[in-house]
Amino acid sequence: MKATRRTVMGGSLAIAGLASAPGILRAQARPPAARTVRAVMHGDIPTYDPIWTTANMSAYHGGMVYDMLLGADARGDEPRPQMVRRWGISDDKLTYTFELRDGLRFSDNTEVTSADVVPSIRRWMVRSGSGQLLAQHTRDISAKDAKTFSVVLKEPFSLLLDIFSSTNTPVLFIMRKREAETDPMQKIDQVVGSGPYILNQDETKVGSQYVYDKNPHYVPRSEPASGTAGGKVVKVDRTVYVNMPDSQTAVAALQAGEIDFYEIPPIDLLDQLQSDPAITIENLFDLGLVGHVGLNWLHPPFNNIKCRQAVLHIMNQEDMLRPTFVSPKWYKTCGSYFTCGSAMENDANTGWFKSGPNIPLAKQLLAEGGYDGKPIVMLQATNIPYMSNAATVMAEQLRGAGMKVDLQPMDWAGVVARRVSQAPSDQGGWDIFFTSGAGPSYSDPYTDVSMATNGTKGWFGWPSDEKNEQLRAAWVAAETLEQRKAIAAQIQDNAWNIVPHLHFGQWQQPTAHRKNVTGWLHVPDLIPFWNVEKT
């Protein structure tokens, strides 16, 4: 047979057609764009196990595929039932009994029972700071029957329901018994949840896109959605997390309608987005973010209380925030140790903040603290603008008070590795680093790890103060909000004396989405994709 140009062309087309067939079939199986929400989140999912890590992206993933025992409504003032139908507390306040609601099924169509819930709580208690707190107060957690389980306490612990409904990471998500019995130090190997979505692993490409399909087995509650409480009604067929690290590209993709939601549009591009009639800017995290300046308590100069106090009188939050957040509509200064706008915000011992920087006083404190001119090693994450800018400005502020600063630029990965070191700063350690936390975290002195002062067992900076620990314990034991507020004022009074760390203000990180995508819920630390509609 002689190969002519026509047979070669025909053969090529046939091969191309055959090669395209699986893709065409796959494309036909996909829901239409109108039923799909494409979202660019703040980062990639480091692991599918939201209990094993505190990373927010894993919690976002967890919120899609797993469900929570209790939810918190948009006001966040009271735990509400979610997987649980009802609960009861014994008269001595030592036994909490929970009953699961009907219709709970995992995505493999097996029923959710207490046998799944109990090991889920136990595994989470090992990994979570608030879970460990609960464990200290717990005598036993056991299943009574398929739908009922109980938590028996050693002594009354009024935070139990708040902790169960909290979205501080790691969140208490309920897994199948099989995954829940995984060693807490190991990651789970399968993603089977009872949440409103299912991870579509065939179309997911790790590091590139994560595809979540509506869970057909999920039965939402009948109440309207509010926070993580109420009915988690999925109103689209599919949500896709698109991993897009370049913010300029993400903004362009949003404007072109190729994505529907962008979690962290850069503040300097917000005006550009606001001028687009198809796009809405919306702040989903009501309490915003709090800037954190970590001080190393283990070595000079910040192992000395006077030197730490000096920094309070040097730092100017306004100057540190403005280069990044540009307009006061996106940021605010805050003298409270607790998040401004939260229930625990108070005014105790904030004279340093009200009076503004006082360099002569700072110099005096540095002299009293024995500062000898040692260079301060400041870790600067240059790939995160707010951290980089805050470091540059604060370095100048410290220099202005006579301190020597060794500003060490690196990427964030370099900072998280370096800050683990407890060595002196001239031997691979550090003196100052920058990070941020969600507003709700800094309104809770016990579950936020950075508010602990338990020395080298604690969080980076390793502050050590017995009085603060006693006050935190008292805050936990308090039974009413008013009691907690009073203790919070005492914690703050002590904190701005010992200076475990500093805050450099608060800011909003608004999200941007297409106007035709509505129904966004406001939840601290999570972005729910239930209740979201695309018209």
Next chain:
Amino acid sequence: MTGTIARRLTSIVPVMCVVAICVFLLLHFAPGDPAAIIAGDNATPQNIAAIREKLGLDQPVWRQFVVWVGNLLRGDLGTSLFWGDSVMSLIVQRAEPTLSLAFTTIALAVVVAITLGVVAAARVGSLIDRAVMGFAVMGFSVPVFVVGYALIFAFAINLKWLPVQGYAPIADGVGPWLQHLVLPSFALGMAYVALIARITRATMLDVLAEDYMRTAKAKGVAAAPMLLKHALKNAAVPIVTVVGNGVALLIGGVVITETVFNIPGVGRLVVDAIARRDYPIIQGVIMVFSGVYVLVNLLVDLSYTLFDPRIRG
């Protein structure tokens, strides 16, 4: 010929050994800790230490190197610290977008650049020549990401002719596949076009000044056959060399282009891995890229025999 190929293939081994040692040491002595990143911002040092132990990152560097090389010799590039997937499977999963981008870029660049270079040489000193050289200087000077953003702004946002970002597999149809590759290929190809156009022009000018070209002209050979059959073939060796060497430029550009256009290729895989210090992925991708580069240069060397029979001897 077979002996030459065997000798050249053998010479790849020490090169790859040096690459392996350099990559491993550079990564492990660079600051960063994947365990700290996996653990999240609220993790305590104890959490991080536990993760480090689980991942084997607490082992001495030499032991980690021995394990990695042992696996490498068995063809195992390791497992991602984050996702737990094999590095080879991740590279294979990401290969199609990168190969597509590289293929379309090289095809575009070679066709455009050689045409521009030949035309500029044929019209040396003319306005066309100056324009081509001006374009070459600009193409080589403007960074890929600037070209990329400019193209996105003009053709995706303003004119809405092409998508801003993403990749459509060829299995979804040639049309969408090409649509998603046009802008990235132009952005990535600019520097490549400039490089090849300049070398083509320079080499063509040398060849056009040769006696045999004057003889061909005297014999009445038409301009087009003279340029393409006589001059271009004789100018091919340096052009092919530059095309081959340019693969390194292309690999560097692919990493940036895939980020700007959000193409889920091997370049993006390695950029994301670097940000997280996912050592096995970084090591695996660099080994693969190095292998590709060495092989391309081998092919370039072998291709000389096609253009210059004297080299076969």
